Amino acid sequence: MVLDKLGGSLQNVLRKIAGAGRIDERTVSELVKDIQRALLQADVNVKLVMKLSKRIKERSLKEKPPAGINPREHVVRIVYQELINIIGRSSDIKLDKQTIMMVGLQGGGKTTTTVKLARYFQRKGLKPAVICVDTFRPGAYEQLKTLCERIHVAFYGEAGNSNAVEILKRGLPQIEKYDVKIIDTAGRHALESELIQEMEDIYEIVKPDHKFLVLDAAMGQQASEQAKAFNNSIGITGIIISKLDGTAKGGGALSAVSETDSSIAFIGAGETPEDLEKFEPDRFISRLLGMGDIKTLIEKAEESIDEEEFNIENMMQGKFTLKDMYKQLKAINKLGPLKNVMQMLPMGKLGLKVTDDMYKVTTDRLDKYKVVMDSMNNRELEDPRIINSSRMFRIAHGSGNDIDVVRELIKYHRTMQKAMKGLRGGNFNVQKMMKKLGM
Ligand SMILES: Nc1nc2c(ncn2[C@@H]2O[C@H](COP(=O)(O)OP(=O)(O)OP(=O)(O)O)[C@@H](O)[C@H]2O)c(=O)[nH]1
């Protein structure tokens, strides 16, 4: 997931607190040092880190735990709250008719993010349309057109026309009936006068509800300078941090923008149209701390999967048949890369290792499994434990597959079943604890 490394070290810190004998000055000092190390490694600004450490230290030693909460849980809660504080608020995005203008420097991820946003609103049941007014970079038109076609989003652009204003004057009436209109603009390598002028011209015609600035996570703390500069010249209503998957230093950009007037609206962590999520500081921090954002998962599931197909409760039950497994794999595949979905679950905290094998369930694999399962009878599907070697041979033969594929499917099912059980039980039950803390 986003910021794996930072998450990992913060989770270790929390585990340490959970296992601490008592909370005294020494434990707190140690804890604060560990947190500092983790945040600095992720490129969070030193001043912010110092401010945060001071707050955590003071509060942990001074504040009395509320009734029903032990001192260790109290400290965990303080860490959680203070981390949310440094990351700032989130932008308000309505699920309603709106026009969005995308701005940013060259190569920051505007076009990719335009498509991700279109997909985001599409998933929410709104009708998006995209206009390309990048007349600067050759190939911009084709890039956006192809991406939009891939996700079946309406697109308007004029190949070869270098006049952005003209394109908009013709394009806007054409997409009048769409709910969310997204305008992808050209980038330049610096915020120079030409770019500012063009952005202003486009602004005058479009009069967008939102001006989103797309910032590459790899720029780290410089993000704050960029955000300030764009905000001063044309004003922005939200920031989208892109490419969070590509850097271990994403903490820099994320925390830097909280120092500006604007706030983070979305974060992008991947190249596919699905790899965008609305930025919610509390949710983000819970996930970073390994508190498994089941809510995100459920919400996402509800958007694209009907209930019969995907039942999170069942998934956690641990007892499921091959048929269930197949249904769930299919559902998970619809939600996006398996790895992303798995990582929304509290795997880390429950000490469950998700092996690489579990990530590798590609559509191809699923199709193969489907064929294998078609050669099984109902009893075998209901209770795969009865599949001995002669049955395995029959199934392999009947489905035209190697016996290894059958073996692999059964093994996969077993691993999955164990994983689900692990999720439900778990040793250090963070979910329960967070509930108790009212988080
Ligand atoms: N890994 C990863 N790559 C990304 C992400 N967002 C964008 N990219 C890649 O970054 C490169 C540039 O992205 P674009 O969307 O074309 O950037 P742009 O801001 O539109 O660029 P210009 O139009 O030239 O200004 C592309 O190769 C994208 O695939 C992301 O979240 N993760």
Ligand SMILES: [Mg+2]
């Ligand atoms: Mg572009």
